[in-house]
Amino acid sequence: MNEVLQRFKRPLLYLMGPLYVVAGVLHFVVPELYVQIVPPVLPAALALVYLSGVAEVAVGIGLLIPRTRRYAAWATVALLVAIFPANVYMATSGVVIEGLPGGGDPSALVRWGRLPLQGVLLLWALWYTRPPREADHS
Template structure:
């Protein structure tokens, strides 16, 4: 890997980690927004929202610690796969998210765009399953 790619990878790590921490915290601040996109087939939606928020915070803190980075990256991949049904449900059932700023009715582009975006996020997390450089662990 070139030095420039190493630098980009390191920079993106410090974008990714805090972004997931913020998203995880939002699960506790406005859980009602997330409960609405949990597919009804899953019981105890609120508990799942809190659990996924806690998991987002934990794995992303783990990403920022070199010693735990690779395991946290795999955990992030698993988390993204686990929450994918919520994105599918939102896209296929036209969920209107009550309480969302701007009216709560995401466009079809946003609904369906979240599905391939999830794949990008999985690949981004997977990138960190390998060390950033020969000097990092």
């Protein structure tokens, strides 16, 4: 891996973990926002929102613990794949998202922008699935 990128691996880890924890907690603080983007073909939307919230908190914490980091990174990959249908539904269905902080429905750019962002997040998680190099000590 490029040495310049390698220098950012650890600091980005300490950004990634807390971001997932915060995102997961938000599933419990404002579950009604997330319920709106669960595709209607899936059962028990609220339960799925809570389940994905627990999963996000768990992977966020797991990423920060060296012993569980690789497992948590793989779990993050699985989580991102599992929630992708909600992002596709949000982009394609025209569902109006009510109750967003600041008001207003997300623009088409935001809705469609979430799809490639999932790819970036997936690659970011995959970065931590590799065994640490001896020099990393991470």
